[in-house]
Amino acid sequence: MRLISINAAKPGMIMGRAIFNESGHPLVQRHVKMTEGIIRRLKQMNIQYIYIEDEISKDIVVEETVPLELRAKAVSNIERSFRQMKGLNSRDAAFVLDKQSKKLNFLVDDLLKTIFSNNEMLTIITDTYLYDEALFQHSFNVTLYSLAIAKELGYPYEDLRTIGIGALLHDVGKMVLPLEILHKPGQLTDEEFAIMKLHTRYGFNILRNLHTVSLLVAHCALQHHERLDGSGYPRGLVDNEIHPYAKIIAVADVFDAVTSNRVYRDKMLPSEGIDLIESDSGTLFEKRVVDALIKSVVHYPNGTVLCLSDGRRGIVAKQNTKQSSRPYVRIFEENGMLLKSTYLLNLEEFPQVEILRVDTEYLQP
Template identity: 65%
Template structure:
């Protein structure tokens, strides 16, 4: 299967991967043949990319680090825990979260097992996400990214558990933000943005009073918007004033934000999100954390069409666990002509060739 933009989806194409709605139910099943009405519906839902089956990508499979069933179970648990504290003052919210701490801890353990069970690169493919539930999906994904980065940096299991708790709860303070600001479908005013920024302090106030959770978890919530150069909030901390755990969550938070659909912004592909993070390497974000992200996250998911620097075109067929930016590519086109038979290359071996462009709008030339 291969990844394409909704802009080039046409009648007769075959869906390669089930698309799920926000409730966890299949919206469009794998192997369904696309019709005009399906295309219109997907556009209405804001779907930007999807997978199709075709000859040039035959046999290429995409497997996420966490299964759909486990994802939906986790997001449901996060939703239930967060909703219990919505609108409460920090004292009352702390009492409720203390009661929920075992559930949250078990959830982190489950996700931690998914990340540490093998040496595969982390692959998370978000399907259609309803905007009202963004905070819950976001908390789930930031936890996985944070755990993967921390694992890559060599943290102990105990450290990973604390980082996972901090990541999962980093945005809990948003439950104290007025809904009309939290879910506003357009750019916030300066006053609204100042209110939104208070979620870091709100989260800290809730989490620091938990008896069942490390105080470091509270500092993860407090500091995940701080930046190395002091331009972050709420306190404008710099460099070593920011806890290492919060530095990890800061990178995971921004990476997920730019690679997820939002009502006011379309999502980027993983390699684009990594480029955004890397542009602030050492200025806003800790270099060790950024480099760990680049090593442990899939840059070009399987099924991605890429144009190489020598003019050849191919589809990413397999990941390279030694260097996530240099996957194995199935070459199917040379000099803008389809080959009678494809062949596989490794960009780690062919070092004189690099990925020049990702082409989700590519249309097969059958001439």
């Protein structure tokens, strides 16, 4: 399978992965031959990247860390728990959430089992799943990224559970925001953004009233938009004033936000999202947390076409667990000429060869 931009999609190409709705049911099946109508519909659904099957990517497997069934169940549980809080005040929302907390704890346990049973780097494919509300998918993804980072940092299991619940509920305060702001398709005005920022305090007020979770979970909701240099909100905390769990969730939150679909901007590829966060390492985000993200998350997913500094072009065939940013690449082109037979290049063994760019619009001659 190969990752391409939807803008490069042509009728006759074969879908490599299905597109699923929030219930886990396929909207576009795998192996379907694309038509003008299918491509137009995918663009309308704001799909920016798809996987196709072709000769240069034959036998390349693209697998997500969390199985589809577990993802669908997890997001469904998050949705049910969150929807029951709509329109309630903080105290009533806390009462509702308290009754759901056991299910959410089990959900975090399931995700921890998945992460610990898979020693490879975390892969989340956001364009494969479509949800009516991005908040539920975002909460799920942030939980996965936070757990992967915390595991890399060596936190013990009980701490991982608390971090997981904190990540899962970090945006719960958004459920008591005005719906016209929460669901606004475009960018917010300054006045609307000021109201949106209140979700951190609302989340804190909801979660501190829960009897079934640690008070640290409430602080994760309160502090996940704080930044090391004091430029964050709601309190403008700096460095050691921010709880370590909130520092982890802050990085996971931004990474998922920039690598997921939004109506008002294009998503970034994982490598681009990592570069963005790394540029703010030590100023906005704690360096050790950013370093843990870099080590635990796939930079270039399998099936990604890379242009190399020595004139070669290849497709990521498998990940390199020793160095996440230097995958194994199946070389199929040298200096603009297609090769009669491909070969595998381990980029870790050739540090002088740089990755110039990801080519999602490559069309095979």
